Amino acid sequence: MSTKTPQAIRGTQDIFGADAEAFAFVVETFERVRRLYRFRRVEMPVFEKTEVFARSLGETTDVVSKEMYSFDDRGGESLTLRPEFTAGIARAFLTNGWQQYAPLKVATHGPLFRYERPQKGRYRQFHQIDAEVIGAGEPQADVELLAMADQLLKELGIHDVTLHLNTLGDGASREAWRAALIDYFRAVKDQLSEESQERLEKNPLRILDSKDPRDKAFLADAPKIDAFLSQEARGFFAAVTSGLDAAGVKWVRAGSLVRGLDYYRHTAFEFIPDEGGVSAAALGSQSTVLAGGRYDGLMESLGGASTPAVGWAAGIERLAMLVDAREEAALEFAVVVEGDSEQLHAAGVRTAMMARSEGVTAEVFAAGSPRKRFDKAVKSGAKVIMAYSEDADGNLQPPRMKGDEADIERIGQALREFAVKLGA
Ligand code: ATP
Ligand code: MG
Numbered sequence: 001m002s003t004k005t006p007q008a009i010r011g012t013q014d015i016f017g018a019d020a021e022a023f024a025f026v027v028e029t030f031e032r033v034r035r036l037y038r039f040r041r042v043e044m045p046v047f048e049k050t051e052v053f054a055r056s057l058g059e060t061t062d063v064v065s066k067e068m069y070s071f072d073d074r075g076g077e078s079l080t081l082r083p084e085f086t087a088g089i090a091r092a093f094l095t096n097g098w099q100q101y102a103p104l105k106v107a108t109h110g111p112l113f114r115y116e117r118p119q120k121g122r123y124r125q126f127h128q129i130d131a132e133v134i135g136a137g138e139p140q141a142d143v144e145l146l147a148m149a150d151q152l153l154k155e156l157g158i159h160d161v162t163l164h165l166n167t168l169g170d171g172a173s174r175e176a177w178r179a180a181l182i183d184y185f186r187a188v189k190d191q192l193s194e195e196s197q198e199r200l201e202k203n204p205l206r207i208l209d210s211k212d213p214r215d216k217a218f219l220a221d222a223p224k225i226d227a228f229l230s231q232e233a234r235g236f237f238a239a240v241t242s243g244l245d246a247a248g249v250k251w252v253r254a255g256s257l258v259r260g261l262d263y264y265r266h267t268a269f270e271f272i273p274d275e276g277g278v279s280a281a282a283l284g285s286q287s288t289v290l291a292g293g294r295y296d297g298l299m300e301s302l303g304g305a306s307t308p309a310v311g312w313a314a315g316i317e318r319l320a321m322l323v324d325a326r327e328e329a330a331l332e333f334a335v336v337v338e339g340d341s342e343q344l345h346a347a348g349v350r351t352a353m354m355a356r357s358e359g360v361t362a363e364v365f366a367a368g369s370p371r372k373r374f375d376k377a378v379k380s381g382a383k384v385i386m387a388y389s390e391d392a393d394g395n396l397q398p399p400r401m402k403g404d405e406a407d408i409e410r411i412g413q414a415l416r417e418f419a420v421k422l423g424a
Contacts (some may be wrong), residue, residue, distance in 0.1 A: 013317070021326035022104025023127075026319045027109055029155050030129040037148045039107035039131055044088045046111065050078040053251040055301050056087035058262030060202040069116040074121055081113035083131040086295065086311055087302075088262075094304040095136050097216050099225065102135025102307070109206045109316065121286030136306030139236050142267045142294060143243030145310055149271060149290055152314075158322045160277035161289060164254035165241070165269045168205075169225055169233040169296065172266065178204055180223040186244040188218055205258040206208045211285075236266055259293050263301065267310065268293035289322070290314035329361050331410050334382035336373045337366035347388045351399075351415065358414035383407045 008014060015023055036042075050070050057064050065340040069081040085108060098104055109129040116122055117295055131148060134139045146163065153161055168174050181204040189197055193212040200207065207215055208222065229237070244251050251269075259268045271290040272277035280287060282397040292312025299307035333355045337348035348364045363380065377385045386401035390396055401408050 006218040009124065011026070011118035013123060013125070017328070018325055019320065022323050023316055023324045025323055026156060026316050027129065030107070030109065030152060033148060033152045033155060034107040034131060036151075037105070037144065039105040039148075042083070042089065042092070042106045044085060044092065044108055044110070048080050048091060049081045050080040052109075052302070053080050053083060053087050055056065056090060056261075056298055057084070057261060058203075060199065061206075061260050061262065063114065063261070067116055069113045069115060082115045082310075083112055083257050085110075085112070086132060086298070089130075089132055089311075090295075090298050090302055090309070093307070094299065094302055098269045099135065099305075099307075103141065104134045105132070106134070119286065120323065121211070121283055121315070121318050123317065128313040129316060129319075130311065130313040132309060132311035134309040134311075135307055136310070137296070139239035139267075140243060142240045142310050143247060143249075145292075145312060146240075146244060146251075146269065147247045147249055149312055149314070150247075152270055153271065153290070156319060156323050156409060158279060158289075160274045160279045161271045161322075162274055163244075163249060163251040163269055164253045164257055164272050165238040165267070167225060167229065167233060167240075167266055168252050168258065168264055168268050168293070169229045170265060171226065171244045173230050173233045175226040175227045177223065180228065181205065181207070184223055185218065192218070199293045199361075203260075203262075206260055208256045208258050209260060219256060222256065224374050226255065233266065236415035240267055257271075259291065261295075263294040263295040263298040264293045266294040269312070271314075273322075281322050285320060287316065289318045331363055331380050331382045332358045332360050332384065332407075333362040334377035334380055334385045335362060335364045336385060336387040337364065338370050338373060340370065340386055340392065341390060343394075344388050344390060347396060347399075351386060351388075354415050354418040355411060358418050360411055360414050378402075384411045 029247065053068060054064050059065065063083050063086065068083055070078055073079050081357055086255045089106060092098065093104070103357040109127065111125050111127050113125055116124060118124060123389065131145060133145055147224055150163065169177065182201060185192065185200050185204055185207055189200060191214060191216045192200070192207070193210065196207045196212065196215045197208055208219060241251070257268055257270060269292060270288045273287050294310040296308040298309065299305065335352045337344050345366055348366050352362040352364045365377045374385070374387055384407045388396065
């Protein structure tokens with residue numbers, strides 16, 4: 001056996017300290033906000049049958065064609081670690097008969113897995129918060145979902161990120177646009193990047209998303225969806241934008257914004273840091289923090305009845321990079337045990353327990369040399385220190401206290417309140 005310590009898997013992170021506090025703040029804020037909008041919590045499996053993702057996202061997408069962690073299990077079945085939440089939630093909607101709850105608003109968060117090139121803001125295991133409204137075909141659902149995203153970002157203290165909004169039209173509009181894009185790009189095919197040449201016939205919308213300068217040169221003049229929108233699709237988009245205006249959600253039109261996955265229809269959006277802002281600088285090139293859209297076609301691709309739905313997901317790590325530093329909980333109350341008798345340790349552990357029960361952060365200093373424990377407590381920065389000791393005959397002494405009078409009074413009051421509750 002090797003004696004070398006195994007390294008973490010490339011693209012995974014061990015999140016600790018201030019980063020972990022920022023991560024927790026994002027999740028806690030999301031949990032609070034999703035309750036305000038009455039999204040119900042769901043917990044989803046981390047893996048699904050591979051076909052759940054292959055059929056939902058489409059075989060030609062980057063995620064399915066090159067980013068999935070797929071493997072055969074011991075029974076020979078092909079399984080995949082989830083690269084996103086939506087497909088699994090759609091599968092659950094169908095297999096559990098959640099139609100009965102429609103329109104169903106659900107929220108979840110957790111780890112996702114994609115075989116990507118790791119860099120700042122891009123990992124192979126990353127985490128998302130996710131919100132979906134299933135069984136709601138009206139534009140008001142899109143508006144509410146976007147209002148929730150906007151409120152979440154504000155409550156996280158992120159103010160220099162803007163909603164970039166587009167419509168992909170209904171199925172017919174999208175097909176007509178797709179055909180026009182194929183014609184347009186075919187004419188310049190040999191000047192496009194190799195990747196775009198490859199996806200030209202199968203997934204031309206994806207070319208609009210390309211970061212390659214060879215492709216970018218042709219993007220400005222590419223056909224725009226607006227020319228292909230049906231009357232109905234145009235009306236839907238107008239209802240979304242006027243709803244956003246009424247809700248006070250700022251947005252900009254992004255005519256070439258497409259989402260890479262096959263299942264999107266109508267509304268597509270991304271929240272992107274404003275150029276020149278603090279958030280843009282913090283994130284560098286991996287800048288989209290929250291993205292989503294309407295996926296009316298997805299349920300059918302999984303063999304279910306046509307079911308309109310809309311949702312978004314946001315990378316927790318990217319959001320955590322944008323929030324102000326969060327402090328770990330400060331220590332209010334240090335209980336020092338200046339000796340090693342049973343009664344001293346019992347007094348220490350009991351006092352700390354009483355304080356914590358009353359919502360006061362507390363730690364017991366009862367390890368190492370007894371003479372050094374008080375100094376350790378002073379170094380910890382605790383507001384109040386309470387030290388238990390015994391006299392030479394082993395009698396417990398009234399505890400020594402150190403700290404501001406007001407702090408001592410406040411913590412003393414908490415301890416008395418606990419004692420009263422105990423009926424002591
Ligand atoms: P990109 O174009 O950056 O690859 P995407 O379209 O693949 O993004 P989505 O599938 O829409 O991303 O995921 C929504 C959000 O999840 C992104 O906006 C981002 O914040 C986050 N995210 C996606 N992939 C990763 C990753 N590999 N590492 C960290 N966060 C990610
Ligand atoms: Mg991606």
